[in-house]
Amino acid sequence: MPMTAPLAQSLSTTEANPDSRPDTRFSPAAVEARWAEAWEVGGCFTTRLDAAEPFAIMMPPPNVTGTLHLGHALDNTLPDILIRRARMQGKAALYQPGTDHASIAVHVVLEKQWAKEAKEKGQKALSRFALGREKFMEQAWAWKDYSHGQISSQLRKLGISCDWANERFTMDAAYVKAVNTAFVQLHAQGLIYRGQRLVNWDPKMQTAVSDLEVTHKEVKGHLWHVRYKFENGQLYNGNDGIEIATTRPETILADGAIAIHPADPRAADLVGRTVLVPLANRTIKIIADEMVDPDFGSGMVKITAAHDFNDFAFYQRHKVAHNIPLINLMNPNGTMNSNCPADYVGLDRFKARKKIIEDIEAIGQLIKVEPHTHNVGHAERDDTILEPYLTWQWYAKGAPLAAGCLQAIDQGEVQFINARDQKVMRHWLENIEDWCISRQLWWGHRIPAWFKGVEGEAGFEVKIQEAAPGPEFGEGWRQDEDILDTWFSSAMWPFATQGWPNATTARLAQFYPNSAINSGRDILPFWIMKMLMMGTQLMGQAPFKTIYTHGLILDEKGQKMSKSKGNVLNPLELMEKYGTDALRFTMASIASSEDMRFSEAKVEQNRNFCTKLWNAARLLQMNGVSYNAEVAKEFHLRILKHPINHWIVGKLKKATIAVDMHLDAWEFNQATHHAYHFTWGTFCDWYLELTKPMLAQGDEVAEETRACMGWAFTYVLGLLHPFMPFITEELWQKHTAAPQGHFLMLQPWPDVHIWPIDYEAYGHTTLLVEVLTLLRQARTQYKLPPKSKLEIFIRNAAPELLSVLQTNAAVLNTIVGVETLTPRTQAAGQGEAMLQAAGAEIILPLQGLVDFAAERARLGKEVEKQQTELTRLQGLMNNPGFTARAPADEVAEKRSREAELQAGLVGLQALLDGPYKV
């Protein structure tokens, strides 16, 4: 007989067509696209700008460098869960979307593209300098449009509920205005200055990068030992010169001094003498300084102030006393410049190194070469070996900006979800250096500074202002060619997105400071610290109240995901295969401040969870249960009679409280744990099983149960909605009696605190569940045929236990096959098994089914186990320290457990000594 006929009769009125009976599996693809659009069209994402309590989080703006990866999925799912809950709680929830122009990263992307295209055509790769600034910017904007389109469509697919109407890009006109204003203000406050010093220079991109963007890597190189001769063939202690070891021989041509440790025994003899720089034939002084490590190399080092950070510091200490030259040997692209002898001019820095070694060897001054491993700075973005390089740059003063942040932290204005972040942040702030904020790139915010004359020379002038200097300032002004570090603009994200510097915008007043910020721990110093600086300085208040960071997503083997390793998982593919809800739930369930191992198996597990939920809905539907807003509204908890219905209300309340508590604490993994186990383990495995016989009764119990099930499931959907928006919306809409244009997404969050709970009824059901569990165990253990029926007895049962078991005779029958349950006073005898449950003895007549030896062994083990626990408890009770000092409920609890064990042991022992005696 086909299933559909009887089913159709039991369908709820809203689902009259039998053909629309849902399949046993949830098909996410169509459903997701439909709701993503309906929510947006239905205005669900629009931020309330009324007096509601604000809850604002700024999206960490993805770089417009391509498409999103799993890290983005995590970064956006977590805040979206809180935002969706806040929206349901009736708050003015704002998840501020937007993208970051990602200056150097976009430069790298474009250059890679050109290199690829050129290779295909067999041509030489284009450089941005050949293209020119204007054409370059056109290409960059085109790329931005492409990447932005990808990103926003992916975020929509992820179900991220942000206020798209207010989306921002860090290079929008209004944002540019904000950045310029910030630069001018910070300069006026004396926090930005121009300085000439060594920077980390990327010769490939031809720009400065900040200290934080330098990755130190171990590189296998060499240590070249070179003889520096004394002038005119002089000898000291029989030597015609000194030995200097260097890892960078190409800088020899710029040597300005030799340094030796003052405590070095040779120092007395050598300090103050001069030596000849090989090949250059200039004389330089030997100077004492404690920076030298006497145990490294030859114990003396050459000083090349324009090409080494330590040497530059040495230069600052000694330049006045010793008139040390500061020689720059390189062009911005890493080739040797005209300060070198003609033979070297124009050579690439690494070719020059090779040639210099050859030339020094040719004149007999190369003593030896040793292999040597050392740390070399690489550019984080393009992996080029960086060059310490002398340039003029703009700097932001670290210390005063950090002071404001430290004050905000000290005063508790900002809370760190992860205590360690506060330690790390303090460490950064307390050891801060000035921040190089200018970059010699094009894609970004051109610095609002105007120059006249040659920098470093007399008559040079600078003006800091948003517009070009007018004619009243005379001719010859030019705007600084440089742009700002990307982090300068993203540091303003919490307020520049809300209308700053226009201080009167309602959004700014409502949403600043933001409620929280969320990001990967890896950008704590880049972004979160910079936002703290800008916020405290420009807004006078920390930009957010809560800081949450998470670790990195690793693959299932604990390795970093990377294209070269081929272990990258694409969120879009996972969403297609398992559904967005499964991916979102997985993200929340693995969220951690530590690095997280991600695996497809976890997504699969959560896809199964979706299937479970889907089929639970099917069961309700097949039983004529409606679950929707109307049912929920008309349902009155106070009129509930049946203890099992009271029980599920209590369980749902407990689960919701737990989910709320963990979400408040940003403990997403714990929140999903409670939501998952309540839904699957309590609601589906127990409640939906317990209610089957209740519904079959067809009386007022069935009626009440049907109503309660529908009510409870409505709230289960609400509870799960922030984690799994699509499937929950689909199920809710499928049967909802709510008017058109209503969404689960906008339903009130379960307000469980007003739910009355009948704890007595709840407790009785707990007893019932305990008995059912024991009987299930017994059925397995005694290998009872699955469909066999039992006639059992109960002894020493408390009246409430007896009552709940008798009330639920149908449940006992359906779930554990108990046909009759009869109280009796006689203990278990021959051929009977005894189970201890809820303080009573349940007796199963199992004539012929019990292996007496095995049963004796089991009971013996049980006695042993209980005896061990009893002994421990008795020890505790005899310990006056415990009874006197432990909390009273703790003592009372142990005491009652002790009594329970004692009674139980008597029963077990009686069985062993009586019917089970060998």
Place this chain on the structure above:
RNA sequence: GGGCGGUUAGCUCAGCGGUAGAGCACUACAUUGACAUUGUAGUGGUCGUUGGUUCGAUCCCAAUACCGCCCA
């Protein structure tokens, strides 16, 4: 060299003062019944080591070993 973490079941991880939990894996049984993307039951751990605090320590403190990340 400095800073910050981690070490709990075969694997991945929760828990964090009253001698331990989940998912996966594994074992047994079940399957016309919402769901085999299933159900029921079970196996599996001296919570890295050593001290200390405490009536009581996986949990707090200290030392130590190993592993990891960040900075220099």
